[in-house]
Structures are given as structure tokens and as C-alpha cells.
Amino acid sequence: MAGNKPANKTEQGKGHKAYWQQPWVQCVMKGEYSLGDKLLFMRALSFAPGYCSMSNETLMDELGCCKHTLSKAITSLWRGGELLVTGWGGNRRRLWAIKAPGVREALQEWQKTLTDSGKVTDMASFLRKVKFRQIVPA
Numbered sequence: 225m226a227g228n229k230p231a232n233k234t235e236q237g238k239g240h241k242a243y244w245q246q247p248w249v250q251c252v253m254k255g256e257y258s259l260g261d262k263l264l265f266m267r268a269l270s271f272a273p274g275y276c277s278m279s280n281e282t283l284m285d286e287l288g289c290c291k292h293t294l295s296k297a298i299t300s301l302w303r304g305g306e307l308l309v310t311g312w313g314g315n316r317r318r319l320w321a322i323k324a325p326g327v328r329e330a331l332q333e334w335q336k337t338l339t340d341s342g343k344v345t346d347m348a349s350f351l352r353k354v355k356f357r358q359i360v361p362a
Contacts, residue, residue: 248323252306263287264297265306268319275310275318275330302357310354318354 252265264287268276278286284294298319301307308331311317320327335350344350 252301252304255304257300257304258297260287260289260293261297261300264294264319265301265321268307269321269324275320275327277316277318309357 249265249269253262257265264283267278267283267286270276276283280291280294284291287294289297298307298309302309306322308320308322308327309317310320320331322328334354335344335347338344338350338353339346344353350356
């Protein structure tokens with residue numbers, strides 16, 4: 225017996241918006257990004273809080289695109305400050321929707337874990353270890 229159970233999560237808390245209705249998501253969805261960029265962004269968000277570590281091949285298959293289109297989407301969102309990229313290529317690369325709730329905390333926890341294990345000593349060594357890519361002005 226289903227009873228009074230809400231049909232979906234948006235009905236549960238008055239005043240709560242679904243994640244796709246949040247201002248930080250809407251700026252991507254209504255912004256100057258291509259449809260491919262938006263699909264990639266929403267896929268990366270589906271792993272929040274945290275990161276998407278899918279390989280290029282898996283993402284290409286899921287999004288129905290080629291390697292060039294995927295690379296273009298990642299670069300576009302990264303340059304726009306919507307994605308943080310750690311790692312390289314499809315090898316241990318992580319795509320972080322940087323404005324998603326909990327992502328900054330997850331990154332800090334990752335750094336703490338690596339520091340506690342002795343793999344890094346400070347923020348600079350953490351950024352080198354995870355192969356953090358700085359945004360380079362065009």
C-alpha cells in the first residue's frame with residue numbers, strides 16, 4: 225500500500241528545488257554551452273557529490289558522440305569554470321562539477337587522505353599528484 229508516499233523527491237520538501245533547478249546548474253543549461261556540453265555536465269552531476277571517473281570510451285558510448293566532440297565538451301566546461309579536471313586523458317581522470325554541493329569538501333577529504341597516507345605533503349604536492357589542470361586564459 226503506497227499510502228501518502230510522495231511521487232518524487234521534489235514533492236518531499238517544500239522550498240527544495242531539484243538539482244537541475246539550482247542556479248549553478250541553470251547557468252550551464254541556459255548559457256552559451258552546446259547541447260553536448262550540457263549532456264556531459266548533467267552526466268558528471270549524476271555522480272555528485274564527488275566526481276565522474278568514466279573513461280572516454282564509456283562517456284562516448286553513453287552520450288553517443290565521438291572522441292573529438294567529448295574532448296571539446298570537457299574543454300568547454302573546464303574553460304567555463306564548471307568542471308574541474310584531475311588526471312589525464314581517460315586514465316584516472318576525474319571530472320568534478322565544481323559548483324555542486326559537497327564537491328569542494330570531497331576534494332579536501334581526498335587531499336587529507338593522501339596527506340595522511342604520506343603520498344602528499346601540502347596543497348601544491350596534492351595538485352601535482354592529481355595532475356590538476358589550471359585554467360589557462362585563451
